[in-house]
Amino acid sequence: MAGIQKLPSGHFQVRYRGPDGRQHKRSFDREREARAFAGAMESNRARGEWIDPAASKVTLEELWGRWRPDAPYRASHLATYDAYWRTQVGPKLGRYPLARITKQVVQRFVSDVQRERNSAWVTEHALRLLRKLLMEAMDAELIARNPAARVRLPKKPKRHTPTVLTPQEIGALAREVPPQWRALVLVNAYGAMRWSEVVGLTVGSVDWGRRLI
Numbered sequence: 001m002a003g004i005q006k007l008p009s010g011h012f013q014v015r016y017r018g019p020d021g022r023q024h025k026r027s028f029d030r031e032r033e034a035r036a037f038a039g040a041m042e043s044n045r046a047r048g049e050w051i052d053p054a055a056s057k058v059t060l061e062e063l064w065g066r067w068r069p070d071a072p073y074r075a076s077h078l079a080t081y082d083a084y085w086r087t088q089v090g091p092k093l094g095r096y097p098l099a100r101i102t103k104q105v106v107q108r109f110v111s112d113v114q115r116e117r118n119s120a121w122v123t124e125h126a127l128r129l130l131r132k133l134l135m136e137a138m139d140a141e142l143i144a145r146n147p148a149a150r151v152r153l154p155k156k157p158k159r160h161t162p163t164v165l166t167p168q169e170i171g172a173l174a175r176e177v178p179p180q181w182r183a184l185v186l187v188n189a190y191g192a193m194r195w196s197e198v199v200g201l202t203v204g205s206v207d208w209g210r211r212l213i
Contacts, residue, residue, distance in 0.1 A: 002038035004031070014038045026099055036102050044144045058142055060101065060133060061094035067136050081129055088113055088126040089133075098137050103147045106130065110151055120154045127151065165189070187213065 002016035011027045012034035028034040064085060071078060092109055093101065109130070114123045131148040138146055165173070174185045188198050191213065206213055 002041055004034050004038055006031070014041070016041050028100065030104070033100075033102050033104050036104055037099070040102075040144075057097050057099065058137075059094065060096050060098065061090065063098065063133055063137055063142070064090070064094070067133060080125070081132075084126050084129045088122070089130050093130070098134075098143050101134065101143075101147055103151060106148045106151045110153065114154045124153055127153065 002014055005013045005015065007013050007027065011029060012031045013025055013027045014034050014037055015023060015025045016038065017023050026034075026037060028037065068078075068081075068085075071081070073081070089109075092112060093105070096105070106127075110123055110127055113126050114120070117123065127148060131146065134143065134146045134148050137143045170185070170189045174182045177185055184198065187193070187201070188195070191198065193213075201213065
């Protein structure tokens with residue numbers, strides 16, 4: 001059975017015996033993280049899912065270094081992953097051994113990113129990368145389960161409902177802008193065209209005889 005001891009440093013050490021008959025130990029910053037790890041080790045052993053602690057000493061940064069060069073994604077996706085690793089996941093969790101990344105650690109990571117960036121979108125993408133890396137660790141049998149699988153995310157803000165102008169308001173707006181921009185306002189309002197198409201129009205785009213664009 002796993003035992004937990006508070007060390008003079010203030011850390012909490014978990015001691016447990018694996019199926020190999022040897023005693024192993026892990027230290028954690030917080031008691032609840034130590035208890036979660038101890039419980040997980042006992043459960044994994046009972047289900048036959050025990051992982052050699054030597055394998056889970058691999059850090060998240062080392063895992064990223066193995067995964068990134070051959071990651072099967074488009075360049076645009078990889079650029080996004082690189083950005084979130086460089087700004088969020090790497091600085092906060094890169095030095096953590098995989099065995100120390102518990103659900104509590106991941107939840108704290110999510111809270112930290114949300115507090116610093118105040119963006120549910122950034123937080124979600126950072127967590128998505130972390131989940132992907134931990135899934136790779138599971139596939140490589142470095143950890144028994146993905147601690148980021150059921151972590152709560154902050155609520156996303158409701159999408160803004162666009163304001164639709166009435167024909168009278170569009171006419172008033174067209175009269176208020178400088179004369180050279182009136183056609184732009186009217187075409188954008190009534191032309192059913194994308195903004196990129198509107199700003200790309202030239203004199204040659206107009207069929208003056210048929211009065212068509």
